[in-house]
Every structure is written in C-alpha cells, then in structure tokens.
Amino acid sequence: MRFFAVLAALIVPLAAYFPVYQDREATIESADKEIRELDMHIEQARAAEKKLPQFRAEFQLLNNEVTKLRRILPPDPAVNEIRDVIEKAADTSAVRVERFQPRKTSRADYVEAPIDTEAVGNLDALASFFDAVRNKSRIINVSDLTLQRADAGLWRAKFLMTTFALPD
Numbered sequence: 001m002r003f004f005a006v007l008a009a010l011i012v013p014l015a016a017y018f019p020v021y022q023d024r025e026a027t028i029e030s031a032d033k034e035i036r037e038l039d040m041h042i043e044q045a046r047a048a049e050k051k052l053p054q055f056r057a058e059f060q061l062l063n064n065e066v067t068k069l070r071r072i073l074p075p076d077p078a079v080n081e082i083r084d085v086i087e088k089a090a091d092t093s094a095v096r097v098e099r100f101q102p103r104k105t106s107r108a109d110y111v112e113a114p115i116d117t118e119a120v121g122n123l124d125a126l127a128s129f130f131d132a133v134r135n136k137s138r139i140i141n142v143s144d145l146t147l148q149r150a151d152a153g154l155w156r157a158k159f160l161m162t163t164f165a166l167p168d
Contacts, residue, residue, distance in 0.1 A: 071137045077105060077113035077165040082140065086117070086161070089132035095121035098156075111165040119157045120150050126157050139164050 079102045090097045099118035106112045119129060126147075133140055145159040 072139055073110075073164055073166045074138070075165060075168050077111050077163055079113055079115065079163070082113075082115065082138065082161070082163050085136055085138070085140075086133065089129055089136075090119060090121075093121065093129035093132055094125045095119045095129040099158075109166075111167060113163050113165070115161045115163070117159055117161050119159075120154055121157075122153055123155055126155060133161075 083100055086097060086100065089095075097117065097119050099116060101116040103114040103116065105114075119126065121129065130142065133142060141162040143160050143162065145157060148156045148158070150156040
C-alpha cells in the first residue's frame with residue numbers, strides 16, 4: 001500500500017505540472033512566432049530605409065515631369081490665356097482673328113474647352129498662323145476647318161479650337 005502511496009505522491013505532482021508545462025510551451029511558441037514576425041518587419045523597414053534616397057530621387061524626377069506636363073495640360077483651361085496666344089500668333093502671321101467664342105466646357109476625367117474661331121488672311125498667312133498655333137506648348141486641337149474666299153486675295157478660315165485641362 002505504501003508503494004501505491006509513494007507512486008501516487010510522484011504521479012499527482014507530475015499530472016498537475018504537465019498542463020502547466022503545456023501552457024508555458026504554447027506561450028513560448030507564440031512569443032517566438034511574434035518575435036520572428038517582428039524581425040521580418042524590421043528587415044523590411046531596413047530594406048525600405050536603404051531605398052529611401054532612391055525613392056526621393058524618383059519622387060523629384062516625377063515632380064519635375066509633372067511640372068513639364070502641366071505646361072501642356074494645366075489644371076485650368078485658361079481661355080483668356082489661349083485668346084492671348086491666338087492673338088499673338090495672328091499678329092506675327094498677319095492674320096486677323098474676327099471671332100473667338102468659347103463654348104460650354106465639358107468635364108469628365110479632364111476638361112475640354114471648345115472655342116469657335118474665325119480668322120482672315122491670305123493663304124500663306126493662314127498657314128503660318130496654324131503652324132504657330134501647332135507649335136505652342138499648350139495642347140490646342142484645330143478641327144472642323146472650312147475656308148471661304150473673302151475679299152480679294154484673302155480667305156476666311158472658320159474652325160473649332162479645343163483646349164484641354166486636367167484638374168488637380
């Protein structure tokens with residue numbers, strides 16, 4: 001009987017210790033897993049930190065590119081500026097702009113500003129005028145062009161100019 005009592009005295013503490021041991025092992029395993037995940041995040045952060053100068057340089061390049069592109073496609077149609085550009089092109093080409101009538105703008109992902117326009121000049125002057133408009137830094141589409149004989153040696157060009165904007 002003593003043998004069973006001694007055996008029971010040895011087994012009971014082991015039986016009580018075993019669940020505690022399992023909980024402790026599970027906690028340690030969970031902590032080890034969390035440490036591995038944190039180490040992985042630290043390595044990712046270090047790798048990103050090493051690439052930070054490259055990201056800054058690329059960011060600067062992209063900002064410079066956006067600045068260049070904003071001259072071509074600004075955030076506002078700026079119809080008054082387009083009028084000034086057209087008048088200067090007309091002056092240098094010996095063309096007279098007789099009509100510059102903006103239509104209602106349309107908006108989607110970008111703004112489209114159509115402008116009904118008429119210009120009068122000889123054929124060479126009109127060709128020079130359209131060439132000057134084509135070489136502007138802004139996007140200005142010319143469409144629906146019709147030519148009609150005006151006074152002696154002069155032609156009337158009726159056309160639709162469309163300029164675009166990309167709002168921020």
